[in-house]
Amino acid sequence: MTPKQREAYLQQLLALHAELSGKAPQRIEPNRTDDARVGGDEDEQPLNEMMQAIASSRNRNTDGVLARVVKALGKLREDPDSFGECEECGDDIPTGRLQAMPYAEFCVACQGGKDGPKARATRRKLTDYT
Numbered sequence: 001m002t003p004k005q006r007e008a009y010l011q012q013l014l015a016l017h018a019e020l021s022g023k024a025p026q027r028i029e030p031n032r033t034d035d036a037r038v039g040g041d042e043d044e045q046p047l048n049e050m051m052q053a054i055a056s057s058r059n060r061n062t063d064g065v066l067a068r069v070v071k072a073l074g075k076l077r078e079d080p081d082s083f084g085e086c087e088e089c090g091d092d093i094p095t096g097r098l099q100a101m102p103y104a105e106f107c108v109a110c111q112g113g114k115d116g117p118k119a120r121a122t123r124r125k126l127t128d129y130t
C-alpha cells in the first residue's frame with residue numbers, strides 16, 4: 001500500500017469517525033401513553049416493541065462500526081504497515097473491500113468464516129418456525 005493510499009483511507013476513516021461519533025444515538029420512542037387512545041388500538045403495542053427492538057439493534061450496529069473505525073485509526077497511527085492486512089491470516093485485504101470498508105479487520109475469506117455459519121444458523125432457525 002502506498003502512503004498516498006493510506007492517506008486516503010485515513011481521511012475516509014476520519015470522516016466516518018466524525019459522522020458516527022457526532023450522530024446522536026437513534027431516538028427510541030417510548031410506548032404511547034396518549035390518554036385519548038386509552039383502551040384503543042391494542043395492536044399498536046407489539047408494533048412499538050418491534051420498532052424499539054429495531055432501533056436498539058441499529059444503535060448497537062453503529063457502535064460496532066465506530067469501534068472498528070477507532071481501531072483502524074489506531075493502527076494507522078501506531079503501526080501503519082499492519083493497516084489493510086487481515087488480522088486472521090495476515091493477507092492483504094483487497095483494495096475494493098478496504099475502499100468500501102476502510103475499517104475492515106479481515107479478508108473476505110476469514111470474515112466469511114466468522115460471520116457465515118453463525119449468520120446462516122440464525123436464519124435457518126427463524127425460517128424453521130414456519
Ligand SMILES: [Zn+2]
Binds near residue numbers: 089090091109
Ligand atoms: Zn484472512
